[in-house]
Amino acid sequence: MSAAGEGDHAYNPYTRSCPSRRLLRELGELWSVLVFGALYDGPLRFTEIARRVDGISTKMLTQTLRTLERDGLVSREYYTESPPRVTYALTELGRDLADVMDALEKWAVGHMDEVLAAREAYDAEHAG
Amino acid sequence: MSAAGEGDHAYNPYTRSCPSRRLLRELGELWSVLVFGALYDGPLRFTEIARRVDGISTKMLTQTLRTLERDGLVSREYYTESPPRVTYALTELGRDLADVMDALEKWAVGHMDEVLAAREAYDAEHAG
DNA sequence: CTGCATCCTCTTTGATACTG
């Protein structure tokens, strides 16, 4: 079929050198997922995100936000005030992805008990 | 509501020490996502997975499979033949998650062009 | 407040060689 307008790229993350692999690695990163979740309900300032994502360093938050901004997933708004104010928000593209991220997060939270139980069972069986 | 039978745990990955954070980090890992995708269509042998996930080392494949097995997401079947045969398959719990993983992978592949374009635009704007 | 630069450590990962 190779529909028209789709371009002839066949991105395939199962291949070493395909850029989609790097993107997938990037999106799956914990900090990315949590930042998406933090911005899910609306724009936030740098410090507000940091407060919600407990334990993230300014370095990692900056790095994560820059990467997401460069990928067109997050937008940055700078207000020249005193002190300066900067807000981050999901772009249209980012909101689209946010639903997937949210699903992943919800899955982890929602099935934590089952996973924990599975681990116990596994450890018990592989002890003797 | 806090429905009965759900337990009173309030797993929250935005918190440093919550086990759901570690789980989320684990699931988001590139190799986990790709192994899920490889097993999506049915059971596979160790070598078959390695062949599909281009570039993964036996060490990482083993480690990834062990982790997923321990979490109850993947099952391992050992057949004492000569040469030995081992197959891996998604468990019921794993199949549930597989849909989310698949959505993430599909998103990355499906929006790669847009992300690439966004990067160009960003780089162009932040060059001068 | 927002964030860049640096240093430094700890973990992750890849390559390689070897075993049941």
Next chain:
DNA sequence: CAGTATCAAAGAGGATGCAG
């Protein structure tokens, strides 16, 4: 085939100090 063991290389991540 399906791993395990080991070693070296690479990179991620945190702490800190400074700047706009």
